[in-house]
Amino acid sequence: MNKLVSNSRTRVQLTCRTWFAHPQRGVLTAAPNTPKSRLASLNPPPPQRTESRRHRSGGAGMNVFDREMKRRQRKWAASLQGSQQFDYLRDEVGSRVADRVYDIARTFPLALDLGCGKSHIAQHLSKDVVERLVLADTSEDRLNQRSACEIPTQCVLADEENLPFPENTFDLVLSSMSMHWINDLPGAFRQIQSVLKPDGVFIGAVVGGETLFELRCSLQLAETEREGGFSPHISPYTAVSDLGNLMGQAGFNMLTVDLDEIQVDYPSIFEVMTDLQGMGESNCAWNRKSVLHRDSMLAAAAIYQEMYGHPDGGVPATFHVLYMIGWKPHESQARPAKRGSATVSFSDLTQVGRTVTKETP
Numbered sequence: 001m002n003k004l005v006s007n008s009r010t011r012v013q014l015t016c017r018t019w020f021a022h023p024q025r026g027v028l029t030a031a032p033n034t035p036k037s038r039l040a041s042l043n044p045p046p047p048q049r050t051e052s053r054r055h056r057s058g059g060a061g062m063n064v065f066d067r068e069m070k071r072r073q074r075k076w077a078a079s080l081q082g083s084q085q086f087d088y089l090r091d092e093v094g095s096r097v098a099d100r101v102y103d104i105a106r107t108f109p110l111a112l113d114l115g116c117g118k119s120h121i122a123q124h125l126s127k128d129v130v131e132r133l134v135l136a137d138t139s140e141d142r143l144n145q146r147s148a149c150e151i152p153t154q155c156v157l158a159d160e161e162n163l164p165f166p167e168n169t170f171d172l173v174l175s176s177m178s179m180h181w182i183n184d185l186p187g188a189f190r191q192i193q194s195v196l197k198p199d200g201v202f203i204g205a206v207v208g209g210e211t212l213f214e215l216r217c218s219l220q221l222a223e224t225e226r227e228g229g230f231s232p233h234i235s236p237y238t239a240v241s242d243l244g245n246l247m248g249q250a251g252f253n254m255l256t257v258d259l260d261e262i263q264v265d266y267p268s269i270f271e272v273m274t275d276l277q278g279m280g281e282s283n284c285a286w287n288r289k290s291v292l293h294r295d296s297m298l299a300a301a302a303i304y305q306e307m308y309g310h311p312d313g314g315v316p317a318t319f320h321v322l323y324m325i326g327w328k329p330h331e332s333q334a335r336p337a338k339r340g341s342a343t344v345s346f347s348d349l350t351q352v353g354r355t356v357t358k359e360t361p
Contacts, residue, residue: 115178252326
């Protein structure tokens with residue numbers, strides 16, 4: 001049964017497909033003939049590209065993202081007046097991660113929220129489930145704006161790619177909407193597995209799959225038409241089929257990976273991009289294009305509306321949220337039986353009903 005939850009900001013349909021209705025903020029609405037000065041006010045210029053050397057993360061994985069740029073983007077987003085209005089997606093995903101914690105029938109003495117932001121998970125947890133919580137993030141501003149919760153917390157400035165915690169420290173590690181900006185994701189999984197105690201569990205959520213495909217396609221078609229080619233404006237995302245393999249290689253077992261499709265309705269493409277900046281989710285890939293020309297932007301708005309727009313004039317933005325659960329091995333955990341040890345064949349199951357029928361008087 002579908003359950004509808006409504007308030008002044010969102011309308012959430014709790015099914016496998018989840019819908020948000022974004023409120024129309026009149027000051028951010030832009031028509032296709034919006035003057036250039038108006039467009040500049042809607043889309044503040046991104047921070048300058050860093051000139052620092054592109055170090056590899058962890059010494060192994062691909063160096064796709066500029067981590068220093070991502071730190072500055074998050075700091076800028078946290079400094080915005082009324083920045084909480086951009087937290088709707090993180091709050092929703094954080095509540096769903098918390099639901100998965102409640103599904104586990106145990107109390108966790110010490111937990112870590114990795115890339116916690118403004119503690120979007122902790123506000124949905126109780127001290128009956130988590131007794132103590134460490135909040136770790138790369139942005140001090142976001143930690144200072146964390147939501148209140150009843151769990152005793154400790155804040156730590158830490159990079160998701162280089163965890164400063166010793167082995168076998170935490171009973172539970174959480175992460176929500178942060179790990180998709182990590183360069184060395186296999187290395188990050190190995191570090192998380194290391195800081196977990198035996199029989200500890202990692203529960204995380206990242207955006208991946210075909211997230212923001214509407215925006216990606218519109219920008220590519222617009223730039224191809226107006227400039228004769230396109231540049232990447234949406235960062236690459238992890239495929240759902242890869243997460244299980246990466247976690248298995250990192251040493252996790254009893255893996256679970258599932259996907260939610262969340263669609264948010266906006267008045268136009270301009271609100272989509274403004275909210276992404278407000279979330280601190282602007283592209284930080286090394287190969288990104290720092291300038292989006294006005295003509296291409298207006299063409300993208302028209303294409304977005306034509307290809308994906310609603311009859312009422314709004315446009316959707318789709319987020320694929322991948323949830324993952326993995327356990328650190330322990331001798332007490334259930335294990336699959338050895339191959340060939342079965343005593344009943346699947347073909348015998350067809351005889352079960354017939355046997356019961358014959359024995360019934």
